[in-house]
Amino acid sequence: xxxxxxxxxxxxxxxxxxxxxTPPADTAPAVEPVLSIDGLSVGxxxxxxxxxxxxxxxxxxxxxxxxxxxxxxxxxxxxxxGLLADPVRLKAGSVSLQGRELTGLDEKHLRxxxxxxxxMIFQDPAASLNPVQRVGRQVAEALVVHEGLGMRAAMHRxxxxxxxxxxxxxxxxxxxxxxxxSGGMCQRVMIAxxxxxxxxxxxxxxxxxxxxVTTQAQILKLMKTLQQETGxxxxxxxxxLSVVAEIADRVAVMYSGRIVETGLVDDIFDHPGHPxxxxxxxxxxxALSATSERLxxxxxxxxxxxxxxxxxxxxxxxxxxxxxxxxLPLPRGFAAGQTVACHFSGPAQ
Amino acid sequence: xxxxxxxxxxxxxxxxxxxxxxxVFVVLRMSGDPVTQMLPDDAPPSVIAQYRExxxxxxxxxxxxxxxxxxxxxxxxxxxxxxxxxxLDVVLERVPLTLELGLTAFGLTLILGLGAGLLAALNRxxxxxxxxxxxxxxxxxxxxxxxxxxxxxxxxxxxxxxPSSGTGTWAHLVLPAVTLGxxxxxxxxxxxxxxxxxxxxxxxxxxxxxxxxxxxxxxLGHALPNAGIPIVTVVGLRIGALVGGAVVVEPVFAWxxxxxxxxxxxxxxxxxxxxxxxxxxxFTMVVVNxxxxxxxxxxxxxxxxVRGEANA
Numbered sequence: 035x036x037x038x039x040x041x042x043x044x045x046x047x048x049x050x051x052x053x054x055x056t057p058p059a060d061t062a063p064a065v066e067p068v069l070s071i072d073g074l075s076v077g078x079x080x081x082x083x084x085x086x087x088x089x090x091x092x093x094x095x096x097x098x099x100x101x102x103x104x105x106x107x108x109x110x111x112x113x114x115x116g117l118l119a120d121p122v123r124l125k126a127g128s129v130s131l132q133g134r135e136l137t138g139l140d141e142k143h144l145r146x147x148x149x150x151x152x153x154m155i156f157q158d159p160a161a162s163l164n165p166v167q168r169v170g171r172q173v174a175e176a177l178v179v180h181e182g183l184g185m186r187a188a189m190h191r192x193x194x195x196x197x198x199x200x201x202x203x204x205x206x207x208x209x210x211x212x213x214x215x216s217g218g219m220c221q222r223v224m225i226a227x228x229x230x231x232x233x234x235x236x237x238x239x240x241x242x243x244x245x246x247v248t249t250q251a252q253i254l255k256l257m258k259t260l261q262q263e264t265g266x267x268x269x270x271x272x273x274x275l276s277v278v279a280e281i282a283d284r285v286a287v288m289y290s291g292r293i294v295e296t297g298l299v300d301d302i303f304d305h306p307g308h309p310x311x312x313x314x315x316x317x318x319x320x321a322l323s324a325t326s327e328r329l330x331x332x333x334x335x336x337x338x339x340x341x342x343x344x345x346x347x348x349x350x351x352x353x354x355x356x357x358x359x360x361x362l363p364l365p366r367g368f369a370a371g372q373t374v375a376c377h378f379s380g381p382a383q
Numbered sequence: 384x385x386x387x388x389x390x391x392x393x394x395x396x397x398x399x400x401x402x403x404x405x406x407v408f409v410v411l412r413m414s415g416d417p418v419t420q421m422l423p424d425d426a427p428p429s430v431i432a433q434y435r436e437x438x439x440x441x442x443x444x445x446x447x448x449x450x451x452x453x454x455x456x457x458x459x460x461x462x463x464x465x466x467x468x469x470x471l472d473v474v475l476e477r478v479p480l481t482l483e484l485g486l487t488a489f490g491l492t493l494i495l496g497l498g499a500g501l502l503a504a505l506n507r508x509x510x511x512x513x514x515x516x517x518x519x520x521x522x523x524x525x526x527x528x529x530x531x532x533x534x535x536x537x538x539x540x541x542x543x544x545x546p547s548s549g550t551g552t553w554a555h556l557v558l559p560a561v562t563l564g565x566x567x568x569x570x571x572x573x574x575x576x577x578x579x580x581x582x583x584x585x586x587x588x589x590x591x592x593x594x595x596x597x598x599x600x601x602x603l604g605h606a607l608p609n610a611g612i613p614i615v616t617v618v619g620l621r622i623g624a625l626v627g628g629a630v631v632v633e634p635v636f637a638w639x640x641x642x643x644x645x646x647x648x649x650x651x652x653x654x655x656x657x658x659x660x661x662x663x664x665x666f667t668m669v670v671v672n673x674x675x676x677x678x679x680x681x682x683x684x685x686x687x688x689v690r691g692e693a694n695a
């Protein structure tokens with residue numbers, strides 16, 4: 035019997051299904067999710083980097099994927115977009131967008147879906163734009179490809195989009211090359227590009243990490259506003275909890291390739307269930323108060339996927355670690371709509 | 384790209400040309416007195432003096448230099464004693480043939496080199512890639528003249544399907560053009576492959592994929608324009624090798640272009656012709672380099688940016 039099956043049974047016997055499988059009414063609307071990822075595993079050779087990740091995002095919802103660098107957040111997103119590059123590949127699981135299974139689709143069909151039904155915004159906006167093409171054209175290209183517009187009509191729409199993401203003098207800025215724009219401006223262009231075909235899902239991978247704090251706040255506000263206008267579902271990857279507080283409806287915390295906790299943003303901040311989540315919150319509080327009496331960091335680093343400990347991957351860094359942590363903890367209900375994968379997490383009071 | 388960028392490049396081209404003209408003057412004066420080399424050993428001093436005066440060789444060097452530069456500016460490149468005509472006329476007569484050979488080889492190079500490089504990069508690690516790289520090593524290592532002789536042996540003497548020398552039909556063009564273009568094509572193929580491979584891994588290529596741009600469009604619209612800059616560099620630089628190659632290849636195939644003319648003129652010590660040909664080649668190189676620079680500015684908007692234009 036595989037770990038995956040064990041886990042599902044464990045979940046069933048615990049009586050509380052995780053929000054990621056069948057979202058309870060209070061966490062996500064009881065409509066069909068825009069994207070649902072089920073049992074996703076990604077890796078190279080015989081090393082799994084992402085293990086058995088399940089997620090779902092409802093229309094208009096923002097799900098934040100949180101965790102330290104190297105815990106598999108970005109790979110989960112790239113796998114959802116079908117953008118994994120050799121030697122990393124999809125090993126198991128399914129990804130379905132509006133009910134349509136994406137795993138197993140060939141590149142040609144994926145290209146028809148990407149940009150039209152789902153779009154992605156990357157971390158480094160300046161490097162993510164073609165340096166020798168005018169930005170307006172790069173935005174327009176999505177419209178030419180997916181909506182069959184002529185270049186002139188597409189450019190007209192591109193200027194409107196650039197205007198909508200808050201670029202002043204959009205007509206003349208559309209003629210600029212990426213090196214003539216600031217990082218924040220480039221990220222606005224990337225957002226305009228992602229919005230071009232009104233996708234049902236936008237995946238933003240550390241989209242504000244490379245920007246300074248002021249610009250970051252502007253971009254977050256813009257994304258939130260645009261999302262409310264369009265009703266797009268959004269997966270927002272970040273390691274920054276202040277960003278999470280700003281933008282998330284729901285949160286999924288990842289550690290070493292697995293989701294260790296999910297829940298509504300307020301619940302996660304109010305009563306984090308997993309020791310790792312609590313550690314992250316502590317780091318934040320201490321960063322805010324700046325009066326660190328005790329060590330505010332979680333000791334150690336995320337283990338490399340090849341050197342991951344058996345059972346709970348966090349046990350080597352966990353203050354509560356005990357013998358039973360050598361067996362894998364199953365995700366179970368912690369509070370309404372909140373699931374935690376830890377042997378020590380009882381239902382919250 | 385802006386006017387200042389073009390003017391800077393134009394000024395540099397002019398400077399290079401002045402240096403080339405001066406260099407030719409100095410080198411030819413250093414290679415010995417042309418009069419003693421031309422006239423028989425037992426020529427009487429009065430005759431030698433007469434010739435020296437006729438060619439202005441009795442004047443001081445600065446005056447000779449001014450005379451030489453003014454002559455060039457008036458289109459006077461000296462007098463070919465062998466043909467008994469102005470050197471420029473003799474050279475210009477041969478230019479179309481070299482141009483025909485050079486451009487054919489150049490076209491062949493671009494099609495073969497770019498095509499092979501593209502194919503190798505897109506099929507990295509496969510048989511296509513290995514075969515292409517094997518071809519480029521062959522092309523690089525094989526000296527022009529030897530490849531020419533080999534091709535003549537095979538196609539003209541053994542199989543008798545192509546003429547080995549002369550001009551007139553396209554069939555005459557095949558062997559010299561292939562000989563001249565092979566090593567050039569190999570270089571272009573290698574550069575195309577490596578710069579494409581580098582570009583294919585850039586984040587903006589992933590953006591294009593994430594945007595749903597079809598494969599062919601992403602290669603033509605995003606990868607090639609970015610890979611184009613190093614390719615243009617090597618194409619431009621190697622045009623010099625093409626001209627140099629013509630000097631070697633033309634005599635092998637008895638192709639009556641400026642390459643063959645130069646070799647014959649050197650053998651006959653017809654200095655005016657040598658000077659005219661060398662200056663023509665230098666001029667061509669300067670013009671080509673200027674065009675390459677301008678092409679950069681056109682391909683890469685980041686080149687030629689004046690401070691203050693980047694509005695961050």
